[in-house]
Amino acid sequence: MAKPGLFAREAAVRLLHAVLLERRLLIDIVNGEDSLLIDLEPSERARAQSLAMTTLRNLGPIDFVLQKYLTKQTPFALLNILRVSAAEMLVDGIAAHAAVDSAVTMAKRRHKTAHLKDLANAVLRKVASEGMDIFEGLEPQELPKAFRSQMAKIVTKEEMTSIERSHQAGAPVDLSFKDIKKANAFIENSNGIMMPNGSVRLKRAGQITEMNGFLDGDWWVQDLAASIPAKCFGDLSGKKVLDLCAAPGGKTMQLASMGATVTALDISSKRLERVKQNLERTKLKANCIAADALKWKPVERFDAILLDAPCSASGTIRRHPDLPFAKENFDLGELLKLQRALLLKASNWLVPGGILIYSTCSIFSAEGEGQVQWLAKQNNDLIPQKIDPKLIGLSDYMANKDGQIRLRPDFFADLGGMDGFFVAKFTNNK
Template sequence: MTRADPPGTAARRAALRLLDAVLRKGLPLEAALDTAARDLDRGDDRAFAHAIAAEALRRLPDLDALIDGATRQNLPHDAKARFALRIALVQALALGTPPHAAISTVLPLVDGGPRKLVHGVFGALMRGGARLPDVPTLPDPVARRWEKAWGPDAVAAAARLIAAPPPLDLAGDPPGDAEGFSLMPGHLRLPRRTQVAGLTGYGEGAADGSGRWWVQDIAAALPARLLGPGEGRAALDLCAAPGGKTMQLAAAGWRVTALDLSESRLARLRENLVRTGLEAEVVAADLMRWAPGRPFDAVLLDAPCSATGIFRRHPDVLHRVRPAAIAELAEAQKAMLARAAAWLKPGGTLVYSVCSLEPEEGERVADAAPADLAPAPIAPDLLPAGLVPDGHRLRILPGALEAEGGADSFFMARFVRKSGG
């Protein structure tokens, strides 16, 4: 007779699949979720599996240090026993799961000798009063890379930032029942773990204007602001989905063409436009093959990148992004920037941005901008207090706006096309 798994085991099994997808296969956490959670019928089980995996990725070096300190011989990093211990420990030490529930629901994930090992190591750590540090440890390759680029203070700030999920930012015209504070016009910062689904205008049309808002970190809201008011002029939003910047531009009075390669992500953009009552021409195409047929007054290139700047929301990037991928993405961005510049009217404005902490993707790409693009200084009054531009560039590092809850790490540069170029 087969013994039934304890309730909750399925969610832990999904969490193990998620960790395996990120750490062994190099997949993004969000992209792996549907497959990993295929056996889960309940939404809260799916959310819990995601929470376990995300928190384990935030704390992975510290979890592994505990495991290695309690075993005579280090387990292979891809051993199922190590994965099971990570899942049990992060529940007991970071998510508030009672230890007996944390261990009983992961033991079915391992068989034979490893099962006894997992039970013994977990028990020894619990009896010994194991705990995780208040400030997580960054993976060594990431810490070394960022310290070389930005210095030890930025690395320390990044470690502090991943200790807790970030606050929730709303852009546009936030609903009256949303309680928070503003760092700049058109922005509202809500407390951590606010349930956005309960706010007025969520998931409904905007005939009365109640839905003209969207979730968007304050750093992600800045590139579109650098283009200024539209006043009926034409703007091209490249790599536009899921639509936050498109909606910003439309709300600021631009006639927006929103282009993206992904049909599925554009479906979400269209849904957001319907909900907010904003308008844009939506185009599904590869920008390296597409030809617009007309120039634009403004172009926003929020380029595909390593996304290492949004590590506090997506901790998987700390473990799966490698220097080779960063270099490849940087070369693609240079090509995109050159192509986008050709679609700009003389005197028009182009903003290039990336949610990356890698100078190869930000500063070095801006250094290689086409010769017919001239630097256009960023006015400080376009930015929240505490962020200071460097001429036509803005680099947001970990630690920026930390007292207010922090911001994602971004790079952006503003150019104008030279007359006659």
């Protein structure tokens, strides 16, 4: 009979291997048909994912501690076992005997590591007795050089470390509500707190589908920062609005709940099905269209367009710690080309006086400020509009000098932070 938690730990080791060696994203692994978690119970799946993510968030510091006790190059298969067990002890506070015993068992169960079980035992016992003193004095996990070089264009060295510390802390769960009264009632009867922008942040994570209001469609999961672009429109009652690149649907539901007549466009019919499911649950309406925005032609122009463009997702690392490892050698050039093509398309679909919101969940200036500068040279009819952060529940320092919203993971750090985001607003002067 397997020891309690063993299957989840072994799955976490497999997830690490897939991310670090095969450069696969966790979301693709978990949702794929070849999922490494497919045979696990729901609780074991959740634990495996959580443990893998904790290990990735702290990989640099964990490796630093382990290397103190490893004298030779360690086989990758054993190293990942050691990493997971060290994460349990140093971050999760799991009892040393349980973590060490499980690691030795995992090593024995694998042909490539069976002969190294005694090494695993010795190293992890050292980590248990001495590792915490070392670990607590270390700087947070550093981003890869490619990420740091992009971020260095708009943040200082101290701000970079602050962002990396936010990545290490992870991300709480935020909810967006259709009705502020329902939000207040939820807070009174649960573990949520009201954030300055109106999002409800959960103090403790739990099974989302079992929470008050889920089945009634009162709310949907949406990071605080992700809710900001739609808020920048102002009043949308009765307006025709296009949500470009709509999946998974958080912004679509926001726009619909604001009284807009929404067209939700996405290139992926599979992802659009999730949008439809979310709309059905929340009893909101939108016209969902699966199409390539670069080839699609609207029947009529729109009063407002939200272009939340495909991007590096560099602002979401606190929720997706696998991203820097799986996408270390990303092709930013291709993303920039796509964003520009979408911007040009969207700019031609607005009515006179219509509003365009351009946003990315990126902390790279090339995908934010750089694209605004490029667009200004291509289209003189789009007039940049300054956004007042205070009107959308943000602080003055969350807007740059040009009145664009520039959010960082370490903003509202005392409340749990937020995703990195960029938001710019334009009006059509045709």
